[in-house]
Amino acid sequence: MIRLGVNVDHVATLRQARMIDVPDPVEAALIAEHAGADGITVHLREDRRHIQERDVYLLRERSRSKVNLEMAVTTAMVAFAESVKPNDACFVPEKREELTTEGGLDVVSQRARVKEAVERLQGRGIHVSLFIDPKPAQIEAAKETGAHAIEIHTGSYCNAAGPARAKELDAIAGAARVARGLGLEVHGGHGLNYENVLPIARIPEIVELNIGHSIIARAVIVGIEQAVREMKELLNRARP
Numbered sequence: 001m002i003r004l005g006v007n008v009d010h011v012a013t014l015r016q017a018r019m020i021d022v023p024d025p026v027e028a029a030l031i032a033e034h035a036g037a038d039g040i041t042v043h044l045r046e047d048r049r050h051i052q053e054r055d056v057y058l059l060r061e062r063s064r065s066k067v068n069l070e071m072a073v074t075t076a077m078v079a080f081a082e083s084v085k086p087n088d089a090c091f092v093p094e095k096r097e098e099l100t101t102e103g104g105l106d107v108v109s110q111r112a113r114v115k116e117a118v119e120r121l122q123g124r125g126i127h128v129s130l131f132i133d134p135k136p137a138q139i140e141a142a143k144e145t146g147a148h149a150i151e152i153h154t155g156s157y158c159n160a161a162g163p164a165r166a167k168e169l170d171a172i173a174g175a176a177r178v179a180r181g182l183g184l185e186v187h188g189g190h191g192l193n194y195e196n197v198l199p200i201a202r203i204p205e206i207v208e209l210n211i212g213h214s215i216i217a218r219a220v221i222v223g224i225e226q227a228v229r230e231m232k233e234l235l236n237r238a239r240p
Contacts, residue, residue, distance in 0.1 A: 004036070006032040006215055007070075036232040037228055044070070056069060057084055088126065088127045088128070092105060093106070114130065127148040127149065129147060129149035131153060132152065187209065188206050193213075194218065197231070
């Protein structure tokens, strides 16, 4: 079976719109776990536009599943991760002007810096993954950093249609095979929803998908418990 990590960032987005206490992403995370989520993912961004430090600390205290902290490769964020000790950490690229993460981390151009950060966190018992595009050079660089896993950026696949989508799917499947052959655990995420997730979930090398916006959007209509159950049922259908 493939694991489902539920990203609750956009529960915090709604909270921050009014700068009050509700809705609480920690409460949403606990409901998601009850509904079958295998882990909770949050991205503590430099501009703190949604998730706050308080959320991460409370999740670490109260979550019954694993907590995956998405973060930029900065000295401040590495120090924060060392203090909170999430189960997993995923290094992602980050720009203040973007609406959401755009593309994968360029590990090739900053290999030494990423390697140092990976070593620091894994030295504290934190499994580190690198969010990268499905390109062999990036996968090989990720392996050289000593990271435990990669998370393949699935956004290009999700944004494409017809033959272009099939081509993107082939690239992801090929990248997953290369990564697994190098001994890396393979995750996937970005832009996945209830309509496009099945082909990705059927790639045998991928063991975890992290999905946020589509689940939270669905939760507005049917509630987070039902939204998570529906996604979990899809993944179980793909990989019984």
